[in-house]
C-alpha cells in the first residue's frame with residue numbers, strides 16, 4: 001500500500017511537471033527567444049552530420065530551430081513538442097520558410113514512432129525539460145537506427161541560465177522548509 005501511494009505521488013509529480021511546461025510554453029511569443037538559440041541548433045545539426053535525405057526528428061522542438069536547420073540541409077524532418085502552441089508556431093514557421101516539416105504534439109518521454117525510425121535524434125534545450133532523463137534517453141535510443149546519432153544541448157550549471165535557475169530557486173522557495181537547498 002505504501003509502495004503504491006509513493007508510486008502515485010511520483011506519477012503525479014511527473015504529470016504536474018509536464019503540465020507546468022505546457023502552461024509556460026503556451027505563454028508569450030517564444031519566437032523571440034528561439035532566435036537567440038538558433039546558432040546552437042545550427043551547430044547541433046552540423047555536429048550530428050545531417051545532410052540531404054537524413055531522417056531527423058527534433059524532440060521538444062519549440063518553433064523548430066533544429067528542425068528547420070536540418071530541413072535547410074535537405075533532411076527529411078519530423079518535429080515534436082509537448083506544447084500545442086509551440087507545434088502551431090513551428091508549423092506556421094515551417095510553412096513561411098517553405099519547408100515540408102511534419103509536426104506532431106508529443107511527449108519526449110513517449111515518442112509516437114516505431115523503433116529505429118530515424119538516422120538522427122536532436123533536441124536543443126528540450127530533453128532537459130522532461131522530468132525523467134532516463135526515460136527520455138531510452139526513447140531517443142529506441143527510435144534511433146543502429147549507428148545513428150543523438151545530439152542535444154543543455155544549460156551548464158555555471159552558465160547564465162544555470163545561475164539564473166539557482167537564483168530563482170532561492171527566491172521561489174523562500175519560507176518553504178522542505179525546499180531543496182541548491183548549496184547542499
Ligand SMILES: C[S@@+](CC[C@H](N)C(=O)[O-])C[C@H]1O[C@@H](n2cnc3c(N)ncnc32)[C@H](O)[C@@H]1O
Nearest residue numbers: 021025034060061062082083107108124129130
Ligand atoms: C527552451 S524550449 C527549446 C525549444 C527549441 N528546441 C529551441 O531550441 O528553441 C523547451 C521546449 O521543450 C518543450 N518541452 C518541455 N517538456 C517536454 C516534454 N516532456 N516533451 C516534449 N517537449 C517538451 C517545451 O514545450 C518547449 O517548447
